[in-house]
Amino acid sequence: MYKYLENLVDVWLRVGVNIQPNQLLYVTIPSEYISLKDIFDKKTKQLKGMEVIYQFTDDYDQLLEKYKNNYQIYDSYLSEITSKKLSLLEQNCVFFEAKRGIDFFDEEKKQELQQLKQIEKKYNLKFRNEKRKVGDIVSCKTVIPTKYWAECIFPEELRPLDKLWEVYLQITLANFDNAVEIWNRRINEIQERVKYLDQQQFKSLYFKTDKTQLYVELAENHKWTGGCEITEKGIRYMPNFPTQEIFTAPKKTGITGIMHNTKPLNYSGRLINEFSLHFEKGKILDYCATDNKSILDEIINLDENNRYPGEIAILPGETEISKTNIIFQTTLLDENAACHLAIGCAYPCSINHKIEYGRKEFERLGINYSNYHVDVMFGDSRVTITASSNNNEEILLMENGEWRV
Numbered sequence: 190m191y192k193y194l195e196n197l198v199d200v201w202l203r204v205g206v207n208i209q210p211n212q213l214l215y216v217t218i219p220s221e222y223i224s225l226k227d228i229f230d231k232k233t234k235q236l237k238g239m240e241v242i243y244q245f246t247d248d249y250d251q252l253l254e255k256y257k258n259n260y261q262i263y264d265s266y267l268s269e270i271t272s273k274k275l276s277l278l279e280q281n282c283v284f285f286e287a288k289r290g291i292d293f294f295d296e297e298k299k300q301e302l303q304q305l306k307q308i309e310k311k312y313n314l315k316f317r318n319e320k321r322k323v324g325d326i327v328s329c330k331t332v333i334p335t336k337y338w339a340e341c342i343f344p345e346e347l348r349p350l351d352k353l354w355e356v357y358l359q360i361t362l363a364n365f366d367n368a369v370e371i372w373n374r375r376i377n378e379i380q381e382r383v384k385y386l387d388q389q390q391f392k393s394l395y396f397k398t399d400k401t402q403l404y405v406e407l408a409e410n411h412k413w414t415g416g417c418e419i420t421e422k423g424i425r426y427m428p429n430f431p432t433q434e435i436f437t438a439p440k441k442t443g444i445t446g447i448m449h450n451t452k453p454l455n456y457s458g459r460l461i462n463e464f465s466l467h468f469e470k471g472k473i474l475d476y477c478a479t480d481n482k483s484i485l486d487e488i489i490n491l492d493e494n495n496r497y498p499g500e501i502a503i504l505p506g507e508t509e510i511s512k513t514n515i516i517f518q519t520t521l522l523d524e525n526a527a528c529h530l531a532i533g534c535a536y537p538c539s540i541n542h543k544i545e546y547g548r549k550e551f552e553r554l555g556i557n558y559s560n561y562h563v564d565v566m567f568g569d570s571r572v573t574i575t576a577s578s579n580n581n582e583e584i585l586l587m588e589n590g591e592w593r594v
Contacts, residue, residue: 190354197363198228200430202236204372205329206283207426210237213282215274219289219335220245242277244270248337249293252305264308271312275319283426284328290338290519294459306457314560321537321546325420331430332521333357342518360509360522361431375433376425379416383435385594386413387541391576393443394501394586396528398451401567403468403530405501406443408556412541413437431509433525436502438539441557442471444498448530452523452566453516459484460518466532466565471497471557473532489532494559500531500539506570506590520564528568533561 202208214233218225223245233241247255256263274284294302320326332338334357339349346352358364362371390411396403415435417425447467454461464478464485473496478485489495504527510517511526535556537544544550551558574587585593 193358193363194225195228195232196366196368197358197361198225198232200361200363200368200372201285201287201329201331202229202232202238203369204376205331205427205430206285206327207424208233208236208238208283209424211239211281213239213277213280214241215244215277215282215284216241217244217246217284217286217288219287219333220247220251221335222287222333242282246288248289248335249302249305250295250337253298253301256305258301260304260308263305267308267312271316274316278320278323278326284326286328286330287333288330288521289335290332290517290522291335291341291455292457293337294457303457318546324537324543324546325422327420327424327426329427329430330521332519338519342515356513356515360513362509372431376416376427379433379435382592382594383413383415386435386437389576389578389584391584392579392581393577395575395577396446396567397573397575398449398567398569398571400449400451400465401447403444403446403448403567405530406440407501408438408440408443408535408540408554410541410554411437412539414536414538418538429521431522431525433508433510434502434504434529436500436536436539438535438556439498439501439530440471440555441494441497441535441552442555444468444471444501444530448565448567450565450567451527451569453518454484454563454565455518455520455523456484456488456563461485468498473497488561488563491533491561492559494557495533495561495563497532497557497559498530499533499535499557499559499562500529500564502529502531502564503574503587504528504568505587505592506568506572511570524564524566526568527566528572528574529564529566531562531564533557533559533563 229241334353336350339353343349343352362368394405417427419425449465461478461481461484466473467475517523537546548558570590572590576584576586
């Protein structure tokens, strides 16, 4: 197992954040994995990184016990941590974060948990917005197996955490000694498709599955991103790991049709299993769910722009993650099993020139601005995608889940 963990950290550092000589590394990781510190230190030293700064996080059951309703102390702690991270934005620092796939949730403690999450959301938004304003900051987010997560998705297993680690090592390719080489080759392949899509500058895409039909008008001068992002200095990194998606921004008013989900939506530890969204000129006019519709109500009404889309993502019908036939109940993995869209904010990288991160600039470009970004999966193994050019020529991009270009 230790060998595979070394492979995993190697991929995180060499492919995820692609740390360069003399760079600082900020690592956020669950407290139960403090043992990985030695591997991080060793690998960073081998790559000639400057220093590793650690933030070990507790799960919500631990936070409830630690702060016992005195959440102002937690607020002060996160304020101090965030100030430290903000100061590092100007110090050639790269940021790596491994999160729990599913956070602890207890219906009876819902109110207390919501208070904790609101505090975290405040500082997460503060750091994210400042990071985007500074621009060109390398960061990578992933998930890491935990006992609570494993028990949620493998309730019948005698050793659920071992089972989750077995699957996780497969989908991250850390069970291969040449995992870094495999990931770099895969990124190269994705980048070739990104270049093709950027060159074509299609006007719109039409997605069809067994249950979904969506017409998606793309933003003018849009830019596709996939496999990695590339800094102004030419350093490529993976904002999310693992990933196989290729995404861009639709026009704020550009989606029309009905979307049915093919993967559950996990929002703040709560699941919506079956739901649909009805779009008209970008706006969600209607929506329904077989259970937990109140969660959809909450998401869609987070702010005035969360009824509009910010992202459209293409994935083949079969991926490393979809082949497991496991619902991981965490968006970072489940979104890499199927085509998806996001309601809420567009990404600045989805426009083909550097833009200012702010409402006025986004509105000028016709893309959506929001404080939120929530992915919903609708693709399946038989997804077909047809592109329309500015000359109204139709090109088949994907048929029955397989690329045709």
